[in-house]
């Protein structure tokens with residue numbers, strides 16, 4: 705089962721991807737997480753990506769595509785995967801389609817988590833992330849058991865640098881300009897499924913499972 709999660713930053717793609725991982729045992733691959741790990745480790749890739757990320761812009765396609773295509777060749781992807789945050793531009797989607805076609809392969813589902821910008825801005829203001837392991841929380845919807853402390857690793861929970869309100873606005877602009885056209889791209893391929901992200905975690909997951917079980 706090969707799944708792409710589409711939707712604006714903050715729509716909950718990562719949270720839904722994690723649940724799908726638990727149910728189907730396929731890895732969730734988040735390009736944002738890969739970049740953040742590289743920044744933390746001080747790699748060349750991390751150094752190149754940081755400036756773009758902090759400004760709310762996309763990292764250039766040439767730094768992203770090969771990285772994902774290589775990751776998909778790893779053994780844990782044999783049964784399938786969920787791509788969270790990739791592709792984010794039409795050239796990235798085309799590169800993915802081509803790379804998979806070469807192996808006689810293709811994506812099974814593109815899930816668009818649909819949410820209004822105002823709801824996203826509100827949600828992002830409450831989003832928090834663990835500095836240690838990257839686990840995500842929300843001060844109202846998914847609070848940690850102990851305020852400010854990660855349930856999973858005991859690390860400190862903070863606001864992500866690029867979740868600052870001005871950066872969120874910029875990221876939404878970038879989303880509408882560069883990433884939203886992917887909705888039509890996957891619709892034309894007959895792979896698009898729209899999920900109403902305003903329904904809340906449980907109802908959204910029920911809708912997602914209904915889609916995934918339909919094939």
Ligand code: AMP
Nearest residue numbers: 713735736757761762763768789790792
């Ligand atoms: P995310 O955690 O998915 O919201 O990603 C955080 C940031 O990483 C984005 O705002 C981009 O700067 C960068 N990023 C993640 N995935 C991609 C991608 N597929 N293409 C370009 N930039 C990306």
